[in-house]
Amino acid sequence: MPNIVLIGVQWGDEGKGKIIDVITEDVDWIVRFQGGNNAGHTVEIGDEKYVLHLIPSGILRADKKAVMGHGMVIDPLSLIEEIKELEEKGVGVQGRLFVSDRAHMVLPYHRSMDARLEQTRSTHEKIGTTKRGIGPAYSDKVGRTGFRMVDLIAPDFPERLKQRVEENNKVLHFFDADRLNPDPLLEKYEQAAPLLAPFITDTTALLNKAVAQEESILFEGAQGTMLDIDYGTYPFVTSSSATVGGACIGAGVPPRHMDQVLGVVKAYTTRVGEGPFPTELFDDMGEMLRNVGNEYGATTGRPRRCGWFDGVVANYAAMINGIDYWAMTKLDVLDHVETIKICIAYECKGRRLDNIPANTQTLEQCTPIYEDVDGWKTSTKDATCFEALPQQAQTYIKRIETITGVPTKIVSVGPKRSSTFSIG
Ligand code: GDP
Ligand code: IMO
Numbered sequence: 245m246p247n248i249v250l251i252g253v254q255w256g257d258e259g260k261g262k263i264i265d266v267i268t269e270d271v272d273w274i275v276r277f278q279g280g281n282n283a284g285h286t287v288e289i290g291d292e293k294y295v296l297h298l299i300p301s302g303i304l305r306a307d308k309k310a311v312m313g314h315g316m317v318i319d320p321l322s323l324i325e326e327i328k329e330l331e332e333k334g335v336g337v338q339g340r341l342f343v344s345d346r347a348h349m350v351l352p353y354h355r356s357m358d359a360r361l362e363q364t365r366s367t368h369e370k371i372g373t374t375k376r377g378i379g380p381a382y383s384d385k386v387g388r389t390g391f392r393m394v395d396l397i398a399p400d401f402p403e404r405l406k407q408r409v410e411e412n413n414k415v416l417h418f419f420d421a422d423r424l425n426p427d428p429l430l431e432k433y434e435q436a437a438p439l440l441a442p443f444i445t446d447t448t449a450l451l452n453k454a455v456a457q458e459e460s461i462l463f464e465g466a467q468g469t470m471l472d473i474d475y476g477t478y479p480f481v482t483s484s485s486a487t488v489g490g491a492c493i494g495a496g497v498p499p500r501h502m503d504q505v506l507g508v509v510k511a512y513t514t515r516v517g518e519g520p521f522p523t524e525l526f527d528d529m530g531e532m533l534r535n536v537g538n539e540y541g542a543t544t545g546r547p548r549r550c551g552w553f554d555g556v557v558a559n560y561a562a563m564i565n566g567i568d569y570w571a572m573t574k575l576d577v578l579d580h581v582e583t584i585k586i587c588i589a590y591e592c593k594g595r596r597l598d599n600i601p602a603n604t605q606t607l608e609q610c611t612p613i614y615e616d617v618d619g620w621k622t623s624t625k626d627a628t629c630f631e632a633l634p635q636q637a638q639t640y641i642k643r644i645e646t647i648t649g650v651p652t653k654i655v656s657v658g659p660k661r662s663s664t665f666s667i668g
């Protein structure tokens with residue numbers, strides 16, 4: 245099995261969790277390489293629904309090993325909760341979950357700052373973050389004031405944390421936010437350290453050993469290309485590298501061991517949080533996509549903004565990530581649409597644009613140039629191969645392949661494992 249980097253193509257929530265669960269059957273290791281518990285990856289197995297925030301979705305297959313790479317930012321208390329929830333559902337993680345000693349921690353002052361910064365931003369500056377402390381934790385990382393998982397298990401951590409909480413209280417006070425009481429906090433982290441110690445290790449060494457032994461790895465991207473700190477719709481992005489380069493940086497495996505790049509792309513587009521979204525629909529069609537697609541955030545429960553498929557975004561993601569093939573999800577959500585629209589370019593002030601402009605205001609002024617495709621107006625949910633799809637659904641997939649120059653290898657027509665098939 246080749247090593248695969250799986251990347252979200254749009255603004256997250258493409259159905260990565262589901263596709264990861266399917267692919268994991270054939271790999272040995274699954275590694276998350278960026279982000280934190282801002283992610284919400286849903287996997288439905290039988291009647292059980294799991295939403296993973298920090299732990300790689302591949303953990304749900306009992307014989308697989310899961311790594312939380314050093315490019316992640318990890319809230320240790322949330323991690324303990326997630327381990328507990330999985331164990332309560334019968335998913336054991338002992339001995340097969342490995343947490344990088346170099347991953348940075350998200351601490352309570354990061355969450356406080358995240359929430360407070362959002363409050364202080366004016367309406368058009370709000371990012372709509374998940375308030376999980378992600379931005380402030382990555383700021384501390386690059387500012388060289390962060391704590392890493394290895395620090396959590398060091399004897400002097402409580403003392404160092406106390407000092408840092410007090411320093412951060414000054415900053416919080418400056419922003420008119422509530423101060424944190426260090427003592428109860430220290431107690432929580434003292435209790436957390438022995439619980440997490442067995443998982444904390446040098447995951448880079450582990451993964452490279454796995455590669456040397458010809459074991460296969462699936463790199464589990466979180467968020468999506470348009471939320472990437474460098475390539476997304478800045479500043480309405482997350483604070484990590486959600487594109488393919490992030491996998492090398494955040495897992496510590498050299499690029500020559502990454503054999504394929506898989507782009508998970510929804511058959512339409514959604515976005516949760518603020519920021520430009522050229523194909524967004526504000527009418528009944530947008531409402532229909534949200535209802536039929538159950539488009540509510542897996543982490544925050546917020547309604548997702550919905551719109552037509554954006555070929556400019558998909559092309560851009562294919563270029564940035566070098567995508568080899570698509571896994572197209574949620575085709576079934578379009579089952580009863582009369583005429584489907586695909587955005588093939590933007591128009592801005594009378595000019596045609598085929599690329600994503602860097603300037604956010606310019607992108608906000610872009611209107612989509614659409615191409616109409618006939619809907620199939622019949623259920624696809626029981627399809628088990630490409631040929632079993634209605635002709636119009638086949639045409640829709642083929643049209644997206646032509647526009648992007650990338651073939652589709654996996655199609656998903658429902659949230660369950662069984663509602664997935666490969667092409668070719
Ligand atoms: P992720 O963050 O990319 O893993 O995606 P989320 O889990 O946040 O959101 C995707 C949602 O769509 C979840 O509720 C999935 O159960 C669901 N889903 C995934 N694939 C399909 C599909 O092909 N059809 C339908 N109807 N739902 C799907
Ligand atoms: P998965 O992995 C969708 C969005 C937030 C906000 C912006 C910044 O499930 O696809 P942050 O809390 O990261 O500072 O918020 O990014 N966002 C996501 N949107 N899916 C996600 O993850 C997201 N993670 C962050 O809504 O707009």
Ligand code: MG
Pocket residue numbers: 256257258283284285286542543
């Ligand atoms: Mg999600």
